[in-house]
Every structure is written in structure tokens, then in C-alpha cells.
Amino acid sequence: MRLYNRFKYAFMGLRWLMQKDTHFIVHLVFGGLAVILGMIVGLDRTGWLFIVSAVFLVLIAEAFNTAVEAAVDLSTDTIHPMAKAAKDAGAAGVLLSAVYAVVIGLIVFIPYLI
Numbered sequence: 001m002r003l004y005n006r007f008k009y010a011f012m013g014l015r016w017l018m019q020k021d022t023h024f025i026v027h028l029v030f031g032g033l034a035v036i037l038g039m040i041v042g043l044d045r046t047g048w049l050f051i052v053s054a055v056f057l058v059l060i061a062e063a064f065n066t067a068v069e070a071a072v073d074l075s076t077d078t079i080h081p082m083a084k085a086a087k088d089a090g091a092a093g094v095l096l097s098a099v100y101a102v103v104i105g106l107i108v109f110i111p112y113l114i
Ligand SMILES: Nc1ncnc2c1ncn2[C@@H]1O[C@H](COP(=O)(O)OP(=O)(O)OP(=O)(O)O)[C@@H](O)[C@H]1O
Pocket: 023, 069, 076, 077, 078, 079, 080, 081, 083, 084, 087, 088, 091
């Protein structure tokens, strides 16, 4: 696939996530709030590295989880243990990334806020 097409389809995926996946929007809003808070408290270089990494990790996990959900829904419309396992594992990935982001947020921001 040509480089141009790869970017084109990736941006189509981003647009789809922003139109159809409310969880992705919620993560985007929280990520934006973390960035605004970072600007307000004047994060140092290391703080920005961790905050930006945590924000992107959550967005990436949500994007892959949504892809798994779409693929599962396409593959079956019946109740199946493997469909449940795939969706639950995807949700677990998002949960782990969100817990990581909260822990990083607390470690980075608490010293600035006290
Ligand atoms: N085909 C299926 N077979 C068995 N269990 C399923 C199936 N589809 C969904 N589930 C179960 O229901 C849960 C919720 O599924 P659902 O498709 O509503 O995803 P979701 O996490 O609510 O995502 P969204 O709200 O973005 O659609 C899954 O985590 C899984 O445990």
C-alpha cells in the first residue's frame, strides 16, 4: 500500500473513532484536560514525557479495542464464549491503560499541586 493511502485510511479510522466511539471521545477529553493542567502547572520535560505517553497509550488501547469489537461483531451475531473472551480481553487492555494513566497522572501532578 502506498504511503499516501496508508495515511488516508489511518485518518479515516480516526474520523470513524471520533464519530462512532464515545469512549474514544471521553479519553480524548481527559487527555486534553491533562495537557491543559500540565500547561497550567508548568510541567517539566520528564513530566510531559510521561503524561503525553500515558494519553497516547489510552487512545491507542481504545482504538484497538474498538477494532476488536467491530471484528467480533462482524464475525458473529450469536453469543459465543470466544466472542466474549475477545471483547473482554480488549476491554481489559483499555482498563489497564487507564489505570496506568491515572497512576502516572497522580505521580506527576501531585508534587505540583501540594
Ligand atoms: N457475541 C457475543 N458473545 C458473548 N458475549 C458477548 C458477545 N458480544 C458481547 N458480549 C459480552 O458483552 C460485553 C459488552 O459487549 P458490547 O458489544 O456491548 O461491547 P461494549 O464494551 O459495551 O462496547 P460499546 O459500548 O463500545 O459497543 C462484552 O465485553 C462481552 O462480555
